Amino acid sequence: MPFIGRDWRAYGEQWTKTDIGSWERSRRLSLSSSSINSNSSLSDVFNALEITDSVSNIRRFNYIAKVVQILFKEKLGELSGNAQRSLFQVIGRMIDMVLKTGDNISLMQRILTQFHSSIKSAYPYYYYIGSAPLWQRHIKMLTRMQETIKQVQANMTETDEDDKDNDSPNDNKLTFDYLPVEMQREVVRRLDNGTDIVNVGMINTNLYRVSQELLIWRQLCLYHFGGDTQNSDNSMLGEKILRLMRKQRNDVDKNNIDWKTAYFKLKRQYGLREVYAEMIHQCQLCKCLYWQDTDHPCPYETLSPSSIPITPRKLVTILV
Incomplete structure (x- = not known):
């Protein structure tokens, strides 16, 4: 039987291998007014923008954390099953990142506490999508995550105390207090x-x-x-x-x-201006979303490209 249609290996198509071994075409996420409701769910955005993998990028971590916080606090009852699964994948990757680097522990603790409170506030009605046993499993999972974060904090505290006990009076360690006043001023000036x-x-x-x-x-x-x-x-x-x-x-x-x-x-x-090392941008010509530091192959190559930054709240408002 002859093959009818374009070969998936044809020039111009980009295919990537998934975790299960299959191949899928690289997706370009468009948020034009005609495609928001039908084609651009929250799980689509997380997949197309590789939100889960982007957690490991320190420049994107705080942006993603803010998106997650808004979803937990304001939109949890409106998330579909796929969106819930994507959200838990992001949270799991964020926990792994915190365990690996030791950074953003307090931020993760606030996120997990907010998530736990949002779920608990629905008891015993469970107006979220899914059954009561499903959300009971979510609560157990979040409890384990919170215990993991607390254990990391306890280990870091013990390490700091051990370092203080082992320090001898002759140890000369350069601290922030030993820097010249001019350098201290430059550091403080960069706090936002x-x-x-x-x-x-x-x-x-x-x-x-x-x-x-x-x-x-x-x-x-x-x-x-x-x-x-x-x-x-x-x-x-x-x-x-x-x-x-x-x-x-x-x-x-x-x-x-x-x-x-x-x-x-x-x-x-x-309120304060939102500050992030890297943000998601939207092309004003083709209405596609992309990370600021990535290449955007706009189909309107003959026109001057232009884009606007999308804040976490705006992104959530568009998608949910």
Whole structure:
């Protein structure tokens, strides 16, 4: 019988080998208005963007963690069976990553606690998709994950205590406190959260003085709440900062602003700008989603490519 149709080995098709040994065509995920509901489920997005494998990329870890947190907190009751399975695969890979590196332990503990609370809040009604025994198994699995994270924290604490006990008075170890003030200032300037700056300032007197410098808080305010235009001093401050100054009935003088106080007031009112090392982008020509650092073969090669970053909340809103 003759073969009718295009050979799957034809030029231009990219095929990859799956875990079970079969071959599948590389997928390009499009979120155009005509295909959102019919072709782009959450599990499709996780598979096409390789979310599970991307957990091992430290630049993508926090972005994926934020997506997972939003799903647990707000969308758990709307997830299909395939979405639940994909979510548990991501969580399992995140746990493996934490065990391997020892990083983001507190973040994973918060995620698991949120997931556990979301499931417990449905008892005894279990309005989520699936049976009560299924969600009981989910609870047992999450409990084991939480115990694993707690054990890792306990082991790290014991290791730190052993290191302190074994340190002799003659050991000369370079710590952050021994760095010149100029270097400490450069490190603190690169923190993107005011709470972290305050916590650093509680270490010792020198770091406290560094953490109180208004220039650091001014740069932090401009980063999160400042304007994009640089035509004048006031335009650089941005409308959010100017609105706060007018509300306090103060003259808009950037040299006399209490930037630390202004930061926390603006944070309560507007929230912070989301910062990630790498984000998912959407092509404005073909409407495809792709990771920022990956190549995007847009079919509209003759036009100038353009894309916009997709925040975790926007991604969840689109898909669920």
